[in-house]
Amino acid sequence: MTLVIGEISYTNILPLYYYLERNKLIENGCSFVPQIPSQLNEGMSKGVVDVGGISSFSYGEHFDKYHLLPNLSVSSHREVGSIFLFSKVPIEELNEKKIALTSSSATSINLLKVILHHFYQYQVDYHVTKPNFHEMMLDHDACLLIGDDAIVTKWNHEKDIYRYDLGQLWYEHTGFPMTYAVFAVRNQVIENQGALLEALYEQFLMSKKKSQHDQFQPMITEIRNLFGGSSSFWNEYFAGLCYDLEMRQLEGLRYYYKLAYEQGLLTKKVESIYLWDSLDHCHSI
Known part of the structure; x- marks a missing residue:
């Protein structure tokens, strides 16, 4: 066996x-x-x-x-600490923007889609790419990274980039873990x-x-x-x-x-x- x-x-x-x-x-x-x-x-x-x-x-x-x-x-x-939306603009300005999604996961990319659709009523242009912060941000307004990629990016990302923890966003809108x-x-x-x-x-x-x-x-x-x-x-x-x-x-x-x-x-x-x-x-x- x-x-x-x-x-x-x-x-x-x-x-x-x-x-x-x-x-x-x-x-x-x-x-x-x-x-x-x-x-x-x-x-x-x-x-x-x-x-x-x-x-x-x-x-x-x-x-x-x-x-x-x-x-x-x-x-x-609440916060998960390793699933982040990194954005050039505040989340309130992401409607009709372009977001790069990591190719590494299913839960997180669909969680982001649920949050932005149901709680913000946004229409977003999503593109799945390899998890590389700098390459993702070249042609996109924001990117989603998870796991160790997200942690390392958090340590090194530019100060003018906004960062949102998806676990915290989910909790704020639903009250659920x-x-x-x-x-x-x-x-x-x-x-x-x-x-x-x-x-x-x-x-x-x-x-x-x-x-x-x-x-x-x-x-x-x-x-x-x-x-x-x-x-x-x-x-x-x-x-x-x-x-x-x-x-x-x-x-x-x-x-x-x-x-x-x-x-x-x-x-x-x-x-x-x-x-x-x-x-x-x-x-x-």
Whole structure:
């Protein structure tokens, strides 16, 4: 038996993978695929990836084919700290302007479209490009970056550029937290590899709890060696993230899916969010 595990290659999801007993999981038939969210979304939809972190929007596209692993996500109650709209003009002046969107994600680009359409009533000319701030801003009025690309750009961007955190914008207009990534499993895997899935799930929960218990410190030391940044920055960053998937997050997701469907971003209405259960195997809300 094998289980292909998708692993988003951004620091924001690292606490859920950091303490996994990888050698043990690999011995039991698991393999890991580290990629950006858009690649993992595609891998899951094609059956190449079995389980792991994917964009929340991608779950909305395939909600009838996947289940979510409970108590696991990458969310924020307000600011997320790594999903930014960078703009040459204030957000109040972005109507009918050109915005470059990162090619790395699905949740964030559609979140921006939802925010500007439903809450600002803007008509915007969007273009998906590679995530490079300077190239994106050459021919556009604003750009959206996520993950480590957004963090590094925040550290280095020009002072005359406006910056908006999408998690904060979402909260200001809805009062909901925003969930950017979820842990999904294909329905076929639940039927065929339940025991291995349960072992992996326990490992994810263990990594989350140990990361929180350690206040992310060993992980932050490694991140600073790779990306730089101060201890205070990374401490504040991880303190602003939530790795649970509780009722409030699910309510926010349902509202996000509702608005995305009304806007035509989702072709199917998300009738239910299906949660995997190690005992009952699945239930919906």
